[in-house]
Amino acid sequence: MKRNVLIIGGGPAGIEAARRIRDYGHTPILIEKEARLGGHLAKWHKLFPDGESTEEVLTALTSDMEGIKWFTDTAIVSINRLKHLYVAIFSNGITVQADAILFATGFSLFPAEKKEEYGYGIYNNVVTNADLEHFFNTGNDPRIKDPKVIGFVHCVGSRDEKAGNRQCSKVCCATAVKQACEMKERYPDASIYCFYMDLRMFGRKYEDLYLNAQRKYGIFFVRGRVSEVSEDIEGRLVVKAEDTLAGKPLRITMDLLVLMAGMSPCIENPEIASMTGIHMGEDGFFMPRDLMLRPVESHSKGIFLAGAVTGPKTIPETLNEARAAAMAIDNYFKQKAE
């Protein structure tokens, strides 16, 4: 018997899960609130550690969408439970009966302007990691004009209780180092400084990325969090931090500062939680049934979770979770049938 699976969120997790669920013989219905599938990935340029093009990854992911119903520019209006079914109403007026729902709603990028001291939206030459990827994609950002000194601030809105995110966003260190190398390739004469608290290059080949950044690209790493940024009379950025390894304050004037905005819980999480009964952790991410053993199941029957909705993840981890979720949904249907 064919069953409907509603997948909310058309990022990498949603797309991959939809394909797998289809392969298991069910009917996936994928909705994405934005105009195009791909989520944050669609806005990125290249991925660490090897600089793989996101365009290629996305093309591969969406190459085979046959048998998947998908809607873009579509959001959820309501979800109601009817015995073993969920009835969901979409913003485009469509109503769907689903046997299971997969939340692949991902994360929200931390709004960098919340870290007022870094002056995003106030100083002309402060951009975010996402802005920089946009620049890599389009080659166009009025704030980036042949910079001679470039800074990368790690952990913007991550590991920062005052910014509301205690957790590490996991991907920013590697992203920053990747972006630093890319900037050095574009601007070989630029001096580039990365300000980090701990450099978490945890994955395979990430350390190579770091080593390359040091040895091949000559990128300088400063262990210390940027405390404040101001503009000097020429409109350049005066950046202050402590060089904790030297045990001294450090000041540097820069032409461009890139803020590595972290992964915040999706801003719609509280609303979804109240609609569906999914448990939300105190950090704002959804809690799976068991972090170790059942990472893709929620506490509500028939509702599943995949990707960054349960915490910061890399793309491969997200895709694996999507596959795991598809399998868990299939198992759920099998058990129901028995």
Add this chain to the structure above:
Amino acid sequence: MIFQGKQKIWSDYQKEIPDDHWFYVRSCIRQGFFPGSEVAFLDIVRNKLDKDFFETEHHTTCGGIAYHAEALPQETMMTIIARQFALMAEHGYENYVCSCITSFGLYTEVLEDWRTFPDLEDKIREHLWNSCKRELKKPKYLAHASDIIYKFRNEIAARAKHRLVNKFTGEPLRVVEHIGCHYSKMFPSKGVGGAEYPYVLAGMIDSWGGEVIDYPERRHCCGFGFRQYLVKANRGYSMSNTYKKFESMEPYKPDMIITNCPGCPYFMDRWQYVIAEQTGKTYGENGYGIPVFTYEEVAGLVLGYDPWDLGLQLHQVAVEPLLDKMGVKYNKEDKYKGKGDKLLQMPEFPMNIKCC
């Protein structure tokens, strides 16, 4: 600089400031440093703006200096503050305004502490009762006196005799605003405009026609720092912080500095003299320093008060060049005249910084 970005932040940090009926407490040191300021404040709010500002001779120090110099335990400091609040309530007020930033910071801190640790509040209530037989009642609104001037900045602007405009060039005066650290750095939401881009003084400058200078070390402490200044051996450190600020603002050629803290104007004013005597360096035009004012003094000048009535003769850095720019009339001979036109002693002129 993206002005809209700042405006957005300012709009995020708005503070409710009631119009009227305030219990006013003075600062311990400001009366010595800038005796004209508090008088001018009360005169402005009572007589120009017709507001009810009550003060009692029974209020004491908040204990801030001793507390920050680690000479006073926290509970003692809190009991002193509880007594101030009790005084306010006894006189039928619920809006508390203080003249001192240190006090403001401490009041904010204490109220936050009591909010977080209600047991502590109960304990202090008991202490207060045991020691003074007074009943603690917390204020409904807490403000710093600069919040009040900020609130009425447009009314003041409407009655302005002089604006912060260079009358020779017609250009706005370039004004450095310096906010006391304890105004909003500890509790950004308690200050107008937050901690990173406070608006309390910038708002006054905007309203009165000046141009705010945003220089790299704008956020930096004046260097007072209690223990740094109080111990002579540490004074070089205190001065170095002021020096850092002046070095940073120098390229912007500021005409004046406005502050809202007791220590900052004093140190930024006096250290200019010491720096000049030690290094020969001055930061104003033609060998003068950059005059440093309290916001009350500036409000007074804008409203047309006599500069010597505002106590500007007690500044180390000569204020006359600025008065000339603003078009403020003053009588040179009256500068060092005290009460009843009695000539006070003339100070000696320093070697390296020009004075009038």
Add this chain to the structure above:
Amino acid sequence: MRERFISGFDHFVLPFMLGMIFVLVWCAVGLIKVMVQIERKDRIKVYKSLINPKIMGKNIRDWFCDCLFHVKLWKRNKVLGYMHSSIAFGWFMLIVIGHIETFLYIPERGGLFYYPIFFRYFMAVESTTLRGSLLFFLMDFFLLVVLSGIILAIIKRFRSKLMGMRRTTKLTLLDRIGLYSLWAIFPLRLIAEGFTAGVGGGSFLTVPVNWVFASILSKPENFTIAWWAYSIALGTFMFVLPFTRYMHIPAEILLIPLKNAGIKVRRPRKGYALAELYSCPSCGVCLDACPMSVDKAGLKNTTVYYVRQVKRRNEPRALAIADKCLMCGKCSVLCPIDISATDLRLALRKRQPYNIGHDFSYLDKLPNGALSSAVSVGGEKVLYYAGCMSSLTPMVSQSVQKVLTTAGIEFTLMDENGTVCCGRPLLLSGRTEEAKALMEKNKEIIRESGAPILLVSCAICYRIFKEDYDLEGIQVIHYTEYFEQLAAEGAIKLNKQKLKYVYHDPCELGRGCGIYDAPRKALTRVGDLVPAGKERKESICCGGSLGSLTLSHEERGRITDHSIRNLTANSPDRIVTACPLCMKTFSRQSEVKVVDFAQVIAENIIE
């Protein structure tokens, strides 16, 4: 026998004569230069050695053995040895016999350089005598010998492996000209003498050639073109000689007495160094010897190229090579002329300027007994210096202490609470003065202790204690020797197990101090000793050597791998070494367990 021409001269001798004069002048200038550049006290040493019959005897023996017979090469590879000695000795004999002929038959022409060389052209045979036939026979015989050598040389150029050489040096253009002219000389001589053999006489080689020519030409003896060609080949060879590797032929003649007089390299390219530089035959033995040649790029850092760069005065390149060298000393040991490769490089390192000097005054400020209780050891006690590495390889010093304790030997640790470095690393970096400062401090500690025996467990430290510390009256002993001695005396008893050990000769201990046997003897007491692929003086550096200043971690890693492969040729259960640095280096990469010598002894000691 009579002269064919009254003048005793032909124009074709000119190329040879000019070349010869050029070479002689060049060598004379060189000789003077070397002698002037040598330090005064060294020069006196040389002069004294020349009247010392013992040294003079050695000089003569070496001249014959090294210059003519190439005994060392014979030992290395018979074909290679034959090739070299056939050319050198054969040619030498041709010259000698040529002169004998001249002196016998035309003594008045004896003063002419060219006469013995072109003897057959200028002479006509009138009657056959036994003596003449013998001489002619000898001449042809040695020509044949030389020719056989030349043929081997040509083969070697293309198939060096046949002579036990995996690699040969890359020749410069002049080297090639020299080489080809050298190859050409003897066949041309054969042809030239073949033309005149009908008149000038000949033997079994030249006469048959003459028959061939005579069958084509009516009067082949008047065909001087062959003689011109011969002379030109000789002249060319001599003209290029000073600029080619063949300069080693005359240079080595000078080098031998200097070396035997005990002269050492002091400056990178002057004096004795100059003699060494020119004595290098570019044979390329060092190419295979050098551990760095495990990388193709490393070949450029071998001694032969170092010599070449120094001769070219390419200072930056020479310095780069000098800094790269591991100072393992293997090339010197295998070098047919014993070039002191490490000393040459060290001399260059020593001349590098440093803006930041060293200041070890903090050592003098240490309170007495800060380092250890070694201040007054005295008596028969052993003073044990573990060395700075001991904190990274604590097993070594612990094992040594266990063995000493078991043997009932009273000892004190010299560097219990901190080590003053032995100075060898500084010395190897060319910072002699700084090294001396540390050595003085250590000497002070050792002397003050009053101990009669200084036991050292680090091969690097041992070498400098032995070579450069002047510790008269104190026996400096390496633990391999000491433990073997204890075992031989029965002071310690050892278990023998069924384990196969291979022993790695640390460069500093083996080639550096000549200790090869003691550790091996001791190891056979505790297990089976299997040989490494190459060992003893041919052992391959572990790659960790302090000698190299610039080798990268990756380059070192490849050397280490190579060295381990060599050690595990006979599938041992354990690699044993007697240097903490070798152990540390090997154990990073070895699949076979690497243990220190002391550890092996300590494990097998019967308590």
Add this chain to the structure above:
Amino acid sequence: MIDFGYTLTPSSTIEIDDADLSLFDQLCALEPDALKCMSCGSCAASCTAGVFTDVNLRKVLLSLQRGCEKDLLFQLKSCMLCGKCYIVCPRGINTRHLILSICKIYNI
């Protein structure tokens, strides 16, 4: 000039704007490993001379990278060049050559 009994205290701030890294660039050309340090501190922890003095290669290298060579270079004077730091360095930095190169390029 008046003696007030106190003077301006020099700033301890590392001013990268004023840093002249040309010598550091020379150092990197001579010993590229200078860029590889990840500040783990193994070198200083195992230093033979570090038992007796404050010498700390990690800090020295960092100070050079920040253009504050004047601060700590003197520490290298106590180095015995024993090479233990090379043995322990997880990044395989050729510390001895690094030190020698620093001593060659920089001046105190």
